[in-house]
Amino acid sequence: MNLSAWDLFVDLGFISLLLVAGTIIRAKARWVQNLFLPASIIAGILGLALGPNGIGLIPFTDQIGTYPGILIAVIFGAIPIATQSVKFKEIAGRVGSMWSYSQMIMLAMWGVGLLFSLLLLNNVWGDLNLGFGLLLAAGFIGGHGTAAAVGDAFAKQGWEEGLSLAMTSATIGVICSIVVGLAFIKYYSKKGETNYLARFEDLPRELRTGLIPPEKRTSTKMDTVSSIAVDPLVLHVALVTIIALGGYYLSELGQTLLPSVTIPAFSLAFLVGLA
Template identity: 50%
Template sequence: MENFTIWSLMIDLSIISGLLLVGTILRAKVKWIQALFLPASMIAGFIGLAFGPSGFGILPFSNQFSAYPGLLIAVIFAAIPIGAAKVHLSEVFHRVRNMFSYSMILTLSMWGIGVLFALLILNPIFSDLPSGFGLVLGAGFLGGHGTAAAIGEGLAHAGWKEAMDLAMTSATVGILIAVLGGLFLIKHSTEKGKTKFITNFKNLPTELKSGLMPKSKRFYMGQETVSSSSIDPLVLHLAIIAFVIGVSYWITNSLSDLIPSVSVPLFSVAFVLGLLFQAISRRIKSDEYIDQRVMERIGGTATDFLVAFGIASINITVVIDYALPLLFLFAFGTIWAYVLFHFVGPNIFKDFWLEKSIFGWGWSTGTVAMGLALLRIVDPELKSRTPEDYALAYIGVAPVDIIIVTFAPILFGLGFTWVIPLVLLLGAAVIIAIYKSAGWWGQSKHENTPS
């Protein structure tokens, strides 16, 4: 086995960066890639997969390049709370109750139903499947490559080493389903007259197709909160993230030594420390020097590299070994996503149910970015206020999502996999029951205008 050095890291970054540049050019120039909304990071990952160790073996990645997603997901989670604006949850919930409830139902049911389907159907048929196989559905479809990396790392610590490859495959397939299925649903809904803002792909802004922003629509990535005579503003923000990750790594190792039977994921500790860092910053009045946009860009950078590395490092042999149960799981997940789109969306949302449900389809099978891309087709001017509502609703959904991603692999490792679908599906059922008892269920059938 080759020794991993600082130059091994540099070569890996150089290769994947070159592939990201190629992906950006292809997205900007190739029409069929634009039609699929494929992000540059995903294109880079496919090229890396084809020409890397799992393909033709031309690209000289190091023997550690499959480990990068586990670190990058910690960067993403650490960046989420740091620099975030202070909000009052009661006010947020009152305003975006329906979006919050819909997002919770999607989150709880997609995670829960995947595990339940695997336990009831797949595990009896394929007796050698791990009991946590169904987690692969939620890991990829619901959370994209970031959550896939998190779940993959957690399940690997719990003893299922192939989980990362399967989760990354799930995320990749999920994005394709999000786009292809979403475009079909939009076309069908438009023909049926269900859309409020009738449009099609040809009417989309150029930047959504090519990925290149015209000068008139460009904006700043963030503000310089400190003088470069002291420290470069970007270095300040990177230093905060690096410090949080380093302390998180130390805590994770310490916990592993204290409780060997339980493995706490690095990204979960990083998120908690990020929250703590933000709370301390607010208390000492230094949070004004942390720019949220810069932190978002750091998280976005980590996400692009994670997607590229994640796809490029997929072990094709492992995927082939699990091909048939994966096919059944993905097919079932697609059907379930349609059930949520067709039956839950119209009954939860009071206004613009189609537009908001199309967005939900995108992020419940692929990523939030895919949901936004689909939304811009049916709501070009974003009059439904879906992104704004989702951003506020996610404040309440995020902790639940992180709890699931953190503790589901632990429950799997301890042999309590059945607890996962029972608790999650019960939670989704409770939300629906509350809506029905309060008379909120089926509102779109009575009113389709903004409230």
């Protein structure tokens, strides 16, 4: 279908409505608070149930699945300009061991998943795409944004189902990490073996409901330009969008120069943000 500006507006409106609904549910439903599900996940579950793949109550366009690939480029483009510069020697001593451990786990998930697929699954289902094993790590390590980018890269190479499978992997990964992870936390907090919690119920109310009481609220806005010239928020949105746009065009250029290789826009947006 041809996507008009009003179609995009309707998609954005219903996404916003679902996000607000997810925030309210998180604030009011005690069992949801116990699961610690973020409002965005709740909104996604509602969207799946009420959207075209559910009962069809929400008229999302057929482009709804392309938005995560765009938004992850925006996020990665914003990271370099929003992060304070630190000296490598100072941070290496503090997080070096943790970084090494996480990199080992990450490489193991990418590599083992791919080898498992190539050596076993592809021998059982001969028509399975050779990159199937990468979808596990794409979802479990990167989340929906990375899964969207990796799935989009597969789609450009002719494997259209890769995007849906990657997003499914990401959804399962997020739910498992929250539900199973919290089960471990609750179990060991009751045994008194956690460092920061004596009991899980001792968490502050704002962490359970997501609503910060008035006496604990802090300002999150810093004006860098005068609003008489341009609104500061609009200016920063423009800067981040320019960076993400640069990543997109670099990705398209790479696709033109090397048709058999697809570099996700989000990784190139990160480099543009660094520049």
